[in-house]
Amino acid sequence: MNTALEAFAMVATTEVAIAILASAVYGMVIGALPGLTATMATALLVPVTFYLSPIAAMATIITSSAMAIFSGDIPGALMRIPGTPASAAYTDEAYAMTRKGQAETALGAALWFSAIGGIVGTVALMILAPALAEVALSFSTYEYFWLSFLGLMCATLVARSSPIKAIAAALLGLLVACVGIENPGGVPRFTFGSTDLLGGIEPLPALVGVFAVSEIMRAMTSPLPPPIPNRKLGSILGGQWALTRRYQKQMWRGNVIGVLIGALPGAGADMAAWVAYASSKRFSKEREKFGTGHPEGLVESGAANNSALAGGWVPALLFGIPGDTITAIAIGVLYMKGLNPGPTLFTEKASSMYALYIVFILANVLMIPLGIAMIRLSRHVLRAPRAAAMPLILLLCAVGAFAIGNNPFAVVLVAAFGVLGYLMERNGYPVAALVLGIVMGTMVEQNLVSSLIKSDGEVLPFFERPVSSVLAALTITALLWPAGVWVLRRLQPAHAAR
Amino acid sequence: MHLSDRITGGFLVLLGALAFWGGSRLPGVPGQDVGPAVFPMVIGSGLVLCGALIALGIGRSFEAPEPDDTDATPGLAGRLGRFAPVAALVPPALLIFYVLAADRLGFLLTAAVMVLAAALALGASWRLAVGLALLAPPAVHLVFYRLLRVPLPEGLLAAPWA
Amino acid sequence: MAIITRRGALAAGALTTIARPTLAQPRYPARPVQVIVPWGAGGGTDATARIVASLLEKEMGQPFNVVNRTGGSGVVGHSAIASAAPDGHTIGMITVEICMMHWQGLTELKRTSYTPLALMNEDPPGVQVNASSPYRDIKALADAIKASRPGQFKASGTGQGGIWHLALAGWLGAMGLAADHVRWVPSNGAAPAMQDLAAGGVDIVTCSVPEARAIIEAGRARSLAIMAPARNPQFAAVPTLNETLGINYSVGAWRGIAAPLNLPAPIAQALTAALQKVWNGQEFKDFMNARGFGMVWGDAAGFAQHMERTDTTLGAAMRSAGLVRG
Known part of the structure; x- marks a missing residue:
């Protein structure tokens, strides 16, 4: 009990309060700008943390990253520009809701279930950290290979198109991920002598290109869309309670998926959102509504990506293994502040740990009022005429891409992916699958090749370990699914007439 | 710009073949049997297969028809x-x-x-x-x-x- | 510098141009200095550069702004430093990769493309094994490696041809073994490699001790030795290779501050002097100790020599590992 009181005393200082508030607003704004991510928001805070007390320093990182992950959904829902690869899974769904005049329901759901996901994730972190860490640490490259492959297979479930085209798009993404020197041989691959391509193609410029730029390209050649029904903006949280009750099962499933995948280093919020969206579609009773502006998938994946964020801290705090890029930065700050990651953090520095838990909860609670304010503010974007909004978005795409590494080449990539995304969409290839391929490419290849090297080229070890055999079975089922459906449809021609 | 499945599928076959060929020309890693060539070759084969299926029109029944733009476009x-x-x-x-x-x-x-x-x-x-x-x-x-x-x-x- | 005043045209008045004096500057630095970092925000190099920049700012009275120029696995940022104007207003943090990339034929840039200012840090590789591994000390491990068939032992720590791979190759070479006697499993950095070590996927990880520290402190791995001339006071229990095996082999991942070639000598001397004060200051020491980063100092000449030595050592290691191209 004493440690809990101590922890409260550590949080209840003016410094921590200011740190939480300021970084909340900061994270909220950065996340909402297209092209700027939660990772960037966190990285820019590091010099500030030099001058803060340990708890305040960690509070800035925890708060700003949670806010930025949520507010990354805002441009996704309003303008079809996902703020992070994590929101790319359900961007089309949220945007479809906006087109139906339900922007506030879509964003409200993102906000409400993000906050719930964050809190559930924190509770899981408090209770299950050692057990989760044990699971995470037993994952070798074999398990990771199947897991990443499974994540990749979500592309076929998520897309509203021919599964073959979805697989083709994902393969194209994997091919893009092959570019560069970060491959098992450490040799330049498909770089065509370009220095800029040596480092490979990062997901972010591709994301901005295929979603945002291709949307602007479409606007250039399409008639003005019918104006969005401008009813009085309803209560943002009003409908959420009903959604929570209706999709309670989906919400919990999303939370569990998020915590589990988040706790696995390297998988993180991106994959959690994809897997959750795919699982909600797969098990839904109203599968045909997915992609047309249906909140069910948003509930599950919105909860998943924020609970994954909390889950990502498990290996970070216990073993100093970063779960994602944000915790990688946070680990550096932990060391600098004398809160060295390790099991001793939970015993010797227990009060600091409890203080961090309190900060997690506070950040997720604070997310709701701030998020409402941000949604109300940003909803004005919808009222701007298209000819005014699109040029601004184009400018933000250019600056945002440049800001990733202060390298103009990223802007060239954005343009190239814009053209690619435009052509793909026009011809029925899902761009989200392409993004998933790019995000997962390195992980799939690295773990495949590392496993093959370790097994001296044998395939058997891929199926021998208990966890890997389960994951392998799941993956093969997902792989054969489209073929099975296709055969079934062939056998029942009456069904094919929609 | 709407292209027929024959064209996009054909393009994917070509791209896959190029990826396979490009991958196969990558230098191996001394002391290792599995190098940087494996992955592009696997993906290349996959693309060739998918491209061929698409060009043959398999899986078409899953697709929602693309709405045609008929109204006048401003600008x-x-x-x-x-x-x-x-x-x-x-x-x-x-x-x-x-x-x-x-x-x-x-x-x-x-x-x-x-x-x-x-x-x-x-x-x-x-x-x-x-x-x-x-x-x-x-x-x-x-x-x-x-x-x-x-x-x-x-x-x-x-x-x-x- | 051409200056166009458009105040009339920009009736909104939101903009005003300001004229920048371009006369010869009597005092350096006359305006903010850009510190280019070839690696992404949030990593160890970035954190080191940011603390150095903030301390230089105090020392020299002008803002030192850290700019991450990522891309091309470090090539883009390194070449941005080399190709900047040599007026002291653009400097950068260069890393050990500058002594590796040219051997692989990735770039023309090498150590001689810069004016070295100061070496700030070096982390030697360690030899880590799983906590349940039968090898209690480096001698037992070395004997077991010598007795094993080629490829039986698997090691990891970074990508193929990365600094920790070369450390392993060099160490094996120093023991009279082939560079690929222990098979290298490429990984996406030290953290996943340490995780795989803990999960029982690989036998050895040759990353630096600070990178392995959390898993070691969690009791999942042991560090048997470091490949350095002397023990690290932060991890005093870990012996050097020389102490135990009598192998005098040392490499390390280092970071230093450099400027474009042909930087005027007075500016270079001013910067080196300021960097020395930073390095000796308590704040820098506290930061480096907290992160567990090794503190190694070299002034302009010392840094140049250090780079030359690294270049030779790594060149030999890369040649033996079959990584040299062109």
């Missing part, structure tokens, strides 16, 4: 008539313009040109387009340069806060 595309699809290339062209011109002209001028051209191409009135071109670049510069410390090029015209 550049409306004026281009038969060549309307070319207007779609304006945004990527402006991004390339940004890359080529930003260092010489500076961020403010380049961004202004970009916003002006995009707004006009989308059918904005001159008043709206010029207003945007004057106001948006300084605002974006202020946020990115001052708050986020992004080193935007100064070029011919520096912002007072730079």
Whole structure:
């Protein structure tokens, strides 16, 4: 009990309060700008943390990253520009809701279930950290290979198109991920002598290109869309309670998926959102509504990506293994502040740990009022005429891409992916699958090749370990699914007439 | 620009074949049997297979039909008539313009040109387009340069806060 | 510098141009200095550069702004430093990769493309094994490696041809074994490699001790030795290779501050002097100790020599590992 009181005393200082508030607003704004991510928001805070007390320093990182992950959904829902690869899974769904005049329901759901996901994730972190860490640490490259492959297979479930085209798009993404020197041989691959391509193609410029730029390209050649029904903006949280009750099962499933995948280093919020969206579609009773502006998938994946964020801290705090890029930065700050990651953090520095838990909860609670304010503010974007909004978005795409590494080449990539995304969409290839391929490419290849090297080229070890055999079975089922459906449809021609 | 499945599928077959060929030419790693060549070759084969299936029209029944645009498009595309699809290339062209011109002209001028051209191409009135071109670049510069410390090029015209 | 005043045209008045004096500067630094970092924000190099920049700012009275120029696996940022104007207003943090990339034929840039200012840090590789591994000390491990068939032992730590791979190759070479006697399993950095070590996927990880520290402190791995001339006071229990095996082999991942070639000597001397004060200051020491980063100092000449030595050592290691191209 004493440690809990101590922890409260550590949080209840003016410094921590200011740190939480300021970084909340900061994270909220950065996340909402297209092209700027939660990772960037966190990285820019590091010099500030030099001058803060340990708890305040960690509070800035925890708060700003949670806010930025949520507010990354805002441009996704309003303008079809996902703020992070994590929101790319359900961007089309949220945007479809906006087109139906339900922007506030879509964003409200993102906000409400993000906050719930964050809190559930924190509770899981408090209770299950050692057990989760044990699971995470037993994952070798074999398990990771199947897991990443499974994540990749979500592309076929998520897309509203021919599964073959979805697989083709994902393969194209994997091919893009092959570019560069970060491959098992450490040799330049498909770089065509370009220095800029040596480092490979990062997901972010591709994301901005295929979603945002291709949307602007479409606007250039399409008639003005019918104006969005401008009813009085309803209560943002009003409908959420009903959604929570209706999709309670989906919400919990999303939370569990998020915590589990988040706790696995390297998988993180991106994959959690994809897997959750795919699982909600797969098990839904109203599968045909997915992609047309249906909140069910948003509930599950919105909860998943924020609970994954909390889950990502498990290996970070216990073993100093970063779960994602944000915790990688946070680990550096932990060391600098004398809160060295390790099991001793939970015993010797227990009060600091409890203080961090309190900060997690506070950040997720604070997310709701701030998020409402941000949604109300940003909803004005919808009222701007298209000819005014699109040029601004184009400018933000250019600056945002440049800001990733202060390298103009990223802007060239954005343009190239814009053209690619435009052509793909026009011809029925899902761009989200392409993004998933790019995000997962390195992980799939690295773990495949590392496993093959370790097994001296044998395939058997891929199926021998208990966890890997389960994951392998799941993956093969997902792989054969489209073929099975296709055969079934062939056998029942009456069904094919929609 | 709508292309037939035969064309996109054929393109994927070609791309897959190229990836396979390019992958197979990669140097191996001394002391290791599995090198950088494996993955591109696997993906290349997959692309060839998928491309062939698509070109043969398999899986077509899953697709939602693409809505056809029949209404008149405002702005550049409306004026281009038969060549309307070319207007779609304006945004990527402006991004390339940004890359080529930003260092010489500076961020403010380049961004202004970009916003002006995009707004006009989308059918904005001159008043709206010029207003945007004057106001948006300084605002974006202020946020990115001052708050986020992004080193935007100064070029011919520096912002007072730079 | 051409200056166009458009105040008339920009009636909104939101903009005013300011004229920048371009006369010869009597005192350096006359305006903010850009510190280019070839690696992404949030990593160890970035954190080191940021603390150095903030301390230089105090020392020299002008802002030192850290700019991450990523891309091309470090090539883009390194070449941005080399190709900047040598007026002291653009400097950068260069890393050990500058002594590796040219051997692989990735770039023309090498150590001689810069004016070295100061070496700030070096982390030697360690030899880590799983906590349940039968090898209690480095001698037992070395004997077991010598007795094993080629490829039986698996090691990891970074990508193929990365600094920790070369450390392993060099160590094996020093023991008279082939560079690929222990098979290298490429990984996406030290953290996943340490995780795989803990999960029982690989036998050895040769990353630096600070990178392995959390898993070691969690009791999942042991560090048997470091490949350095002397023990690290932060991890005093870990012996050097020389102490135990009598192998005098040392490499390390280092970071230093450099400027474009042909930087005027007075500016270079001013910067080196300021960097020395930073390095000796308590704040820098506290930071480096907290992160567990090794503190190694070299002035301009010392840094140049250090780079030359690294270049030779790594060149030999890369040749033996078959990584040299062109």
